[in-house]
Amino acid sequence: MRPDYGLDAPGVVRNLALGGVAAALAAFVFQAVPIPQADRDIGSSWFAVTALICMTEAGWMLYSSRRGKLRMREKVIDALALRGNERVLDVGCGRGLLLVAAAKRLPQGGAVGIDLWSARDQSGNKPEATLQNARLEGVEERVTVVTGDMREMPFPDASFDAAVASLSIHNIPSRDGRAQAVKEIARVLKPGGRVGIMDIAGTRQYLETLRELGWTDVRRTGFRLQMFPPLRIVIGTKPPKSGQAPTLKSTTSPSLTR
Numbered sequence: 001m002r003p004d005y006g007l008d009a010p011g012v013v014r015n016l017a018l019g020g021v022a023a024a025l026a027a028f029v030f031q032a033v034p035i036p037q038a039d040r041d042i043g044s045s046w047f048a049v050t051a052l053i054c055m056t057e058a059g060w061m062l063y064s065s066r067r068g069k070l071r072m073r074e075k076v077i078d079a080l081a082l083r084g085n086e087r088v089l090d091v092g093c094g095r096g097l098l099l100v101a102a103a104k105r106l107p108q109g110g111a112v113g114i115d116l117w118s119a120r121d122q123s124g125n126k127p128e129a130t131l132q133n134a135r136l137e138g139v140e141e142r143v144t145v146v147t148g149d150m151r152e153m154p155f156p157d158a159s160f161d162a163a164v165a166s167l168s169i170h171n172i173p174s175r176d177g178r179a180q181a182v183k184e185i186a187r188v189l190k191p192g193g194r195v196g197i198m199d200i201a202g203t204r205q206y207l208e209t210l211r212e213l214g215w216t217d218v219r220r221t222g223f224r225l226q227m228f229p230p231l232r233i234v235i236g237t238k239p240p241k242s243g244q245a246p247t248l249k250s251t252t253s254p255s256l257t258r
C-alpha cells in the first residue's frame, strides 16, 4: 500500500471538471441553435475555450496534489537545513505531506502536525489518514498529530526548532486571522529557528508580518509553476537572542535563492 496525501480543494477540482464537461457539451449543442451560422460559431468557440480553461485548471490542480507538491515539499524541507535531531512543527498538516517528509529527515528528532481536519480543504482529511501515511513511510514513531487551530496553538513558547506550513494559512478567511497564525508560528519557534511556508496566496502578508515581528532574515521566492495555482515560498529565521548561536546550521538553499 502506498501513502495517499489526498487532493487539495476537492470541491474546486470537481466543479472545474464538471464546468469543463458542461461547457464542452454546450459547444456542440450551440451548433443546433437557430441563429446565423457566424453567431453559432462565435457561441460555440466561446464555450469550447471555456471548456479548455476549466479542464486545464482541473488537470493542473490534480497534478499539483499528486506530483507537484511532492517535489515542492522537498525544497521546503531542504530550506530548513535540518541536522536530524530537531523538533519540527507542520502547521495545517492535513494528511502529512510535509510532516512525514520532515520526520524522514529527523532520525533523532520528531515532527508534530496540527490541524482542524477540514475535508473541504483536503480529501479524506483526518488524523488517522495522517498516521497511516506516517506508518507506510516508516516514521510513525517520530510523528505526532494534534487537533487545534493554528491561530491559537496549544504549544508553549519556543518549543520547536523549525516550522513548515503548506497551502494551509490562506484557508483562514480574515487578514487578521492569517497574521495571528504567522505570529503563533513565530511564538512557538525557538530563537534561531527556521520557517518555510509555501502557499498559493497571502505570502506577501506572511513576509510582512514576520518583518513586523523583527525578523530580518526572511525572503520570498518567485512563483513555482509545479503547482496550480502557482505558489511562492517564504523562508525565514527567527532572530537568535543576542549572544546565542543559531539553533539550526546556517545554509542558504540553492533552490530557494530567488
Ligand SMILES: C[S@@+](CC[C@H](N)C(=O)[O-])C[C@H]1O[C@@H](n2cnc3c(N)ncnc32)[C@H](O)[C@@H]1O
Residues within 6 Å of the ligand: 005, 008, 009, 069, 091, 092, 093, 094, 095, 096, 097, 098, 114, 115, 116, 117, 118, 119, 121, 122, 125, 148, 149, 150, 151, 165, 166, 167, 168, 169, 171, 172
Ligand atoms: C489544502 S490542505 C493542505 C494540507 C497539507 N499541508 C498539504 O500540503 O498536503 C489545508 C489544511 O489546512 C488545514 N486548516 C485550515 N484552517 C486551519 C486552521 N485554522 N487551523 C489548523 N488547520 C487548518 C485544513 O484542515 C487542511 O488540512
